[in-house]
Amino acid sequence: MADAWDEADDARRIGSRARTVGGHFATEQPLLAPLPTEPFETGRGFTPRVDRYAQVTVRMSKYSVPARMVGRQARVLLNASDLVVFDGRTEIARHERLMTKGSTRVDLDHYLEVLLRKPGALPGAKALEQARASGRFTPVHDAWWAAACKAHGDADGTRALIEVLMMHRHLPHDHVVAGLATALLAGALTADAVALEARKYNDTADGGADDTTADHQSLMSGDRARGEGEIPAVRSLTERRLRAHIPADTRPLPSVEKYDQLLAHRRDTPNEGAAP
Structure with missing residues (x-):
């Protein structure tokens, strides 16, 4: 719908100008600076303190965070459609944004x-x-x-x-x-x-x-x-x-014969190295 409106506006003339809106933009477009390569953050940041109910208050609405954050300060990014809560640089909660003041959104987890x-x-x-x-x-x-x-x-x-x-x-x-x-x-x-x-x-x-x-x-x-x-x-x-059809184990059974040889050696010299 918005693309159709843009195309219709390209054919519009402003006042008595000889060229249309689209014609003027075609002249201006090569002179525009390129778009930035880094993403541009459009959300608004807040630093509320987590209350005893493990919730933060942003724009008169309450959102839950993990209970371990009680009493600590969190960093909140409020976007047009959602709200993201960070502990340092780690995201710890994400909620759909509430549009009604005084409402609460909590996560059971x-x-x-x-x-x-x-x-x-x-x-x-x-x-x-x-x-x-x-x-x-x-x-x-x-x-x-x-x-x-x-x-x-x-x-x-x-x-x-x-x-x-x-x-x-x-x-x-x-x-x-x-x-x-x-x-x-x-x-x-x-x-x-x-x-x-x-x-x-x-x-x-x-x-x-x-x-x-x-x-x-x-x-x-x-x-x-x-x-x-x-x-x-x-x-x-x-x-x-x-x-799962695991192949049969063909390895021989374990044996302790070599350890029995050590026992025989100990019986031959029972007191070797012993203190008088």
């Missing part, structure tokens, strides 16, 4: 270390509410969380969920959700089991889908090829290696 010590604060947390609204906290998270709390108690079940949420920092979101779904059906309600299943999906992401990926796809679509009452087992790493 920024509070996980605090919630791990105080798991009772998670159910009513505003960060959890916004994570659900954005789709980052899925119904699969909720289902696994409820099952973990039923099995281990509210505190320990919530801590297990928080450990799972920390996996999102290192693994793709879809793979963690797939690991949660598989572990939930298998009744594996520990963070270690979810991590194992999520890494399986992560390992097979570049090598094509295997039967594990197919199980997850059928689970998410609601069409279980294995039947309604059957529960899939969490596959072991040994089974995974066997299916």
Whole structure:
């Protein structure tokens, strides 16, 4: 749309001038300086201090940062559509810019270390509410969380969920959700089991889908090829290696015969070098 307006304006004449706007620009263009090679930063910088809620206030709006930044000064770059927070030169947070004064945007990941010590604060947390609204906290998270709390108690079940949420920092979101779904059906309600299943999906992401990926796809679509009452087992790493057709180990078994020779030598001279 803007390009069409520019082309239409090129044919416009200013007053009674003999040449059009486009004609004047064609004369001026060779005389213009070249564009700079370095990117030009168009955002506005701020240096707010992080409050006790791990948030910074910029233009009457609040944005969360990692909890370790409480009490410290951060560097903020406010752009037209987003806000970036730096600790020194390291980017530590990025949010969509808020257009309404007095509003707050928080990221659940920024509070996980605090919630791990105080798991009772998670159910009513505003960060959890916004994570659900954005789709980052899925119904699969909720289902696994409820099952973990039923099995281990509210505190320990919530801590297990928080450990799972920390996996999102290192693994793709879809793979963690797939690991949660598989572990939930298998009744594996520990963070270690979810991590194992999520890494399986992560390992097979570049090598094509295997039967594990197919199980997850059928689970998410609601069409279980294995039947309604059957529960899939969490596959072991040994089974995974066997299916990979690893060649047999032909090396001989270890032996301690050479060490037995040393024992015989010690029996021949038991007191050699001993003090009187």
